[in-house]
Amino acid sequence: MFKNLIQKLDLRSIAFGALFFLIGLVVQAQSLSDIQNLKVDNLSDAQIEQLIKRAEASGLTVNQLEALARERGMPASEAAKLRQRINELQTAASSENGINAVGTGRSVNGNQEQYLFDSIRRSDPYYDLSPFQKKIFGYKLFHNRDLDFSPSLNLPTPQSYVIGSGDQILLDVYGASQQSFDLNVSPEGRVFLPNIGPIQLGGSTIAAATARIKTALGRIYSGLNGSNPNTFIQLRLGNIRSIKVSMVGELTKPGTYTLPSFATVFNGLYAAGGPNENGAFRNIQVYRDSRLITTVDIYEFLSKGNQSSNITLQDNDVIIVPPVQARIEVIGPVRREGFFEVKPNEHLDDIYIYTGGFQSSAYRDRVTVRRIENNQRKVIDVPSEEYSSFSPEDGDEILIGEALDRFVNRVQVTGAVNRPGEYSFEEGKLTVKGLVEKAQGLKPEAFSTRATLYRTSTDLTLAAESLDLRGILDGSVEDVVLENEDLLFIPSRYDIQEEYFVKISGEINFPGAYPYASNMTIGDLILRSGGLLQSATNSSIEIARRVRDASSGKIAQIMMLSIDPNLQLTEEEENLPLQPFDHIFIRRSPGFEREQLITIQGEVMYPGDFAIASANERISDVIKRAGGLTQFAYPKGATLVRRTVYFKGPTEEELREATLREIKDNLNPETNRNINEAEKLLFERIDKKLAQKEQERLIKEREQERMRIFESTNPRDTLFQDSTLNQVRITEQDLVGIDLQKIMQNPGSEDDLFLLEGDIIQIPKELQTVRMVGEVLLPTTSRYDKKNSLKNYISKAGGFTEEARKSKTYVVYANGDAKRTHNFLGLNFYPELEPGAEIVVPKKPQRNRLGAAGWIGLASSLATLGILVDRLLN
Incomplete structure (x- = not known):
């Protein structure tokens, strides 16, 4: 800088x-x-x-x-x-x-x-x-780490530079004679020129030293002098000397500083950290040889760029920063708020130069001054005409207000006009019709029968006036003259009525609510919602229509309608157009059934998935379709896995979506063969439908998440929240015990169950083991031997443990059935075993034994009971 x-x-x-x-x-x-x-x-x-x-x-x-x-x-x-x-x-x-x-x-x-x-x-x-220091105007100048006050080494030698001891003088002689001299100024202020001797230069400026050396060299170089010289000299500085400057007073870091001889007052102030928060910025004094040389005003530099007082320092100069004498604070909408130092002869106009002037939102006609006078506070109002004569004093707070947030020539129009907003007006000249014309007329949906003019009264209360806008615009009603801050509201027909819609649900591609259109028919709505599903019937479509007359007791008017299967417009459909809020139900066709699959696993000729052929198809029927049992099958170990009412399989909508995804994957040109135009169009249609379904799924998931959070904060059923109980109660599949050997011997019997969707028939190979689990010493699996009883197998497992509940031992057979142990006259009769069976020995329940206090309590109760019986008998 x-x-x-x-x-x-x-x-x-x-x-x-x-x-x-x-x-x-x-x-x-x-x-x-x-x-x-x-x-x-x-x-x-x-x-x-x-x-x-x-x-x-x-x-x-x-x-x-x-x-x-x-x-x-x-x-x-x-x-x-x-x-x-x-x-x-x-x-x-x-x-x-x-x-x-x-x-x-x-x-x-x-x-x-x-x-x-x-x-x-x-x-x-x-x-x-600190926040206080940041508000002092000028304080940041000497504390900005990004501001560089370093002297520049690329400046030409100033002619006013005063030579001192330690300076290096480079003297060049050129022209008719060529010579260079490297001269050092001695402590006595002299330089030594060869063939001439010492010359006194200390204390001289560069210009004076040049003239003195020129006179001395004129005795050797005759071409230097005269009216037509042919030899010239140039004097410049080489290495400059260092000077010591004392920085005292209200500085951040007072002391003595070693600076280059080119340093100015600002260099010294920056080295000392500038004035502290109590130091003066406008009366910095520079003393040389005990005499005041200049007074520096930093504000002149900050506001006007004036550096006339920023003189070059000399050795042993003293810079004194006295305490601030008068400081005021400016608060309000000015360009630069903060604390400002003032001089005795300055006025408010001078202060605003340092603040940067008023902001556009400032109230300029008057300022408020808070002043301490006679040991108490007072307030002074200063009008704008006194700004040039009012002199602030130390401690004054100058408060600048803001302009009123109020318009003097504004009217507004909102609602159904082409250009709503604010408009200016002249008193008594703008009317409602003129304002509508300024807003470029009404929109087509404007409700012109009635508009409202909101008017601000003189006491700032709001008043409303109803207008016949249609009459004002066509001239049949007298126009209304607008006043300041009037607001004309013209409603839209859509703003004052409920949004019209129709709903469709049932066997349709995209059920939901759709916007109502006049003269819309059921066929139009079906097309709008993606068309009928294959499972839909066209002969029994139900329309539920709102009833306006609640006194009749009817909640809805129900109408039935048939449409053409090809969605051609029929006379019946045309004569029954939809009305707002109608709800259309598309029913499922009675004869439509989606294929239902069951699975056979294990020892049949053709295991896998099978479709149920009829509603009365049984287990034996599908076993025959699977080629019958193999020679290794173990029919007595066959099981049936059946879905419970808690089974959450894919819905029909999810199945349709999965099918669409399979078709899309098979048509994807990036992973499959090249596709023709028809396949490409099909790929694009499916992709669009899947994208729409994905969007609907995200909306549904957000709603479910919201409901889940609501239910977690509003518990409804303690039993439902019991995860341990739910794990037992809510299972999606159960194991149903069947006797496949008996079923195959007697097809159509009661044991031959009807098949349901999702059934899994598991037919194992012939089993040859028996497993022992529970309260036995060595839970293990043993080879099946029909000669061994249950107790023999328990012996092979090491016998019962001390905690075993022998009387409750039960057997689970390979087909899922179970039998328990029977007791008669203290004897246990254990169930018979079959290959693949599992012997389960449960544990005795834990019982709390009575302590001394318990026995005493029991004895007291019995004694009391005995006394009571005795008295009843007597």
Whole structure:
């Protein structure tokens, strides 16, 4: 920015030095033991960050830190401010890093620990400033890490530069003679020229030194002087010297600084961190040899770019920043709010130059000034004509109001017009008809019979006036003159009536509600909903129509209709057009049945799926269709797996969708052969239908999820929510015990069950084992021997355990049937065994034995009962 500067300063070291200095100033305030004395508004983001670090080092979370502050006496308002500042920092940090920052300030990235606020520190050049410091006009100038005050080394040697001890002077002689000299200024201020001797240059400017050297060299180079010289000289600086400047007063980092000799006042101020929050920005004094050389006004640079007072410093100069004498605060809609330093001769007009002027929303006719006078506060109203004469004083708060959010020439029109919105008007000249013309007329659906004019009264209450809009537009009714803030509402016919629709359900491709159209027939609605399914009947279509007269007791009017199978328009259909809200039911054809499949697994000649041929088809019939049993079949072990009422198989709609997907996959040109035009059109139709069904499924799933959440928060049936009971009660398939050997010997008997869809007949190979489970010492499987009884097999399993309930032992046969043990006169009669059977020995139930107190209670009850009986008998 400043091209007369020479040497770059190390911004990073200055920034970190400023940070450490600020932290050092508030280390006592940030101590957790003294947290109750914190003034949050005086802390910068960096200091808040250090406070969080201290809390984390002590093992405290953010919530615990706030609780600690309240416990130690921090006012509630300061604690709320602290919490708000921490939340703002964490929110900004989490958004910068894309992570959740609640409760902690650190995150692990690989093997390095990255502090969460690093990104904010890098992005905010004023991270180290408190909110109060940020509001001081000019304060940010010397604390912006992105602002470079480094001197430029590419500037030509200034003719006004004052030569001093340590400077390197490069002297070039050119023209008729050629010579170069490298001269160093001695501590006495002299340079030594060969063949000439010492020349005093210290304290001279470059221009004066050039003239002095030219005079001295004229004794050697005669072509230098005269009216027509042919030899010339050029004097320039090589390495410049360093100077020491003392920075004192209200500075962030006062002290003595070593600067390049090209440095200006601003370079020195930047090195010292600029004025602190109590320092003056408009009366910075530069002393040289105990004399005041100049006074620097930073505001002149910030507002006008004036650097006339930004002089080049010399060795041993002293820069003094005195305390601020008068500072005011400007609040309200100006371009730049904050604290501003004022001089005694300045007025409000001068202050607005520094604020950037009023915003468009500002109220400019008057400002309010709050002032402390005679140890009490007062308010001063300053009209706009006094801005140039009113002088602010120290501590004044200048409050700027906002313009009223009210229009003086606005009318509005909403509703069924082509261009609704706001329009201007002249008092007494715009009417309702003119406003409609401005809005380019009514829309076709406008309800022109009646409109409403909403008018704002003088007391800001709302009044409504009904208008005959049709009469106003055709001239049969007197027009109405509009006033300011009038709002004309013209409704649409659709806004004042229920949306018309018709519904169709049943055997149709896309059941649901569809928009009603006048003169629509049932055939039109069937076409609109994707056509009839193959299972639909066209001869018994039912129409449910709303009844307007509820006094008759009828809820709906039911009508029956037949349509042409090819959907050709018939006279009957044409004479019965649909009305709004009709519900059409497409019934299933009585003779339509979808194929029903059962499965045979195991030892038959042709296992697999079979379609049920008739409603009275039995197990023996389908076994014969499967080629009969094989020679290895074990009919007594055959089982039937049948669906229960809880079985949730695919619906007909899902089956149709699965079929469509199979067709689509077989027609997909990316995975199959090339398809012809007809197949391509079929592929596109199926793809469109599947996409529509997918959309309907998503809507249904969202509704089901909403209902599931509602039911989870509003339990209805405790029994239904018992998952353990439901696991037993609600099963989708049951095992039905059958005797296939008996069925095949007596087809059509009671044992020969009718088949149902989804039945699975399992016919195993001949079984040769018996399994023992439950309360036996060694649960195992043994070879079947018809000579062995149940107790023999229990012996092979090691016998009963002590917990075995022998009397309840039961046998599960291979076909799913079970038999229990019978008891007679204390003797157990165990069931017979067959190949593939399973012996189950249950466990004795746990019983709570009576303790001493229990026996005493029982004895007392018996004694009481005995006494009662005795008295009844006597």
